[in-house]
Amino acid sequence: MQSNSETERANPMDTDRIFQLIDNILPFEACLYYEVLPLSINGSRLLLGMVDLEDTAALDYVRRLLGYMKCSLVPKQIDATTHRSVLTSYLNHTHSSAEQKASVSPPKPEAKHPSPPMAGGSSTHRGQSAVVLNRLGQLVNKPSPPPKPPTLPQPPKLPPPHPDAEVPVLEISAAHLDSPLEVLASLPPKQLLQELLGRVLTGGIGRLYFERQAEYGRILWSQDGVVQSVLDRLDLSLFQSVINELKRLTHLPLLPVEKPRQIEIERRYQGADLLLRLRVMPSDHGEDATLQVLRGAALKFYQQQQLVTLSRDALRLAQQLQRKVDELHKQAGNHPKLLEDQPLEALPALDQLLKQVDRQLDVLRHLETKD
Missing domain, CATH: 1.10.287 (Helix Hairpins)
Structure with missing residues (x-):
């Protein structure tokens, strides 16, 4: 009988396929937290690599996610070194294909499904947002600036590092966290975004998905691996205005995007570091968008x-x-x-x-x- 490592050498992993599945089926944060990898998918059956086949919490989380997607699970053991190597390669791959030399951190293609909370979370709160995106796109890289002349000015002295002072604080004012959805739909765009952010920031890694239909818009948010609520049949002007508020928050131009754009900004919220990752994509009817909050161990x-x-x-x-x-x-x-x-x-x-x-x-x- 072949050992696990011998089997892996005989059947090398298809990293391109794994990267696509991380983007579309099982997000990076879940793979990191639960020590799993989506190896391949055949019809409605997903081959799941697991460092620990006895990790019931990981199995429960992934089964819940795949049940939501009408997909079954076939576990397969992998070693921890392979798991971390593939995730590192995934990050290197996304950096090399979508590096953005700007004042924000380099963007990374975003996982499009539920993600688990990371640092400080108990096992009862493992799992996060569930949003399925079917569109993939590349970032538009800005051309490199022309080289500077050889005579350079004398560099100034470096100030001592004060990372806390350099990261802006994210101020959230959500007054309707317990209100029914009808109340949210009646709010102006800026306040509606505050309410949505207040929900995705309640714990772990949250996600919002903005889906534009022909005659109305829809906003979903989720927690602990399941969709919590859906704001449906929103007026298109309100829907687009909320996306524009997100663009302002992340310093993206307000003009409609022609190609998928992704940007990340660092913020501090309630004393904790977090990363806001906004991805805006052209769709058949205008613009779709996702917002992910990355923090804890994944960050x-x-x-x-x-x-x-x-x-x-x-x-x-x-x-x-x-x-x-x-x-x-x-x-x-x-x-x-x-x-x-x-x-x-x-x-x-x-x-x-x-x-x-x-x-x-x-x-x-x-x-x-x-x-």
């Missing part, structure tokens, strides 16, 4: 992967710089009289830049050793 894992990616990028660029300086050194050594006739204008700025980088590395080393 921590995502941020760790960002640091890993940034550190690798920094190392790659540093190696490129070293090769260029080596070329410069050899060229100057072969033709020393050229420097006597015309000194290198970029050398002082380069020296200052390297000193600033060294100061930044000192800060990073200090943060690594800090308790």
Whole structure:
């Protein structure tokens, strides 16, 4: 009988298929929290990779989700190393395909179904929002800015890091959390968004889905893996105005999108860090949108992967710089009289830049050793 690792080598995982299933069937946060992976789907049967086949909470959560989708479950054991490797590859894949060099964090394709609460949540609150999206799209990457001239201004001194002061606080004023849906439908767009945010921020990772029909709009939100409520048959002007309020919150242009756009902003809410991920997509009748709130262990894992990616990028660029300086050194050594006739204008700025980088590395080393 083959061992689990031998079986996996004989039948290598189709990571592209797994990534699609994470996007459309079982979201990243649930995969991370419950240590599961959607390996393949055949008709209405999902092959589910599990680190622990005896994890009844994971089985219950996924069965509840798949029951909502009219899908059955076939568990298969995988090892923890494979599980984490695939999730890391998923994040690297989404970063490389949808990197956005802006003032916000790089976007990542969003899972489109229920997601479990993470840090600090009890097992009775595992599971989150359930929204099914059938549209996939790529982000529009902005072109890189033109290179700066070689003579750089002297870099300023780095201020000490104060992460808490840099992250804006998300202010929510929800006065109708216990009111019937009819009350919400009568609210103006800005207040309606406040009420919706108040609901998805009650715990764990929440999600809102905005679906536009030909004659009306619909807004869904969910918690603990099941849809909690649906605002149906909303006037289209109110529906679009709420989406526009979300665009304002995340600093997206108010013009209708022509291609799927995704943006993320960091906020603090009730003393906890969270990430708001808005995805807006063109549809047959206008715009659809999803809003996901990422926090706890899922947010921590995502941020760790960002640091890993940034550190690798920094190392790659540093190696490129070293090769260029080596070329410069050899060229100057072969033709020393050229420097006597015309000194290198970029050398002082380069020296200052390297000193600033060294100061930044000192800060990073200090943060690594800090308790």
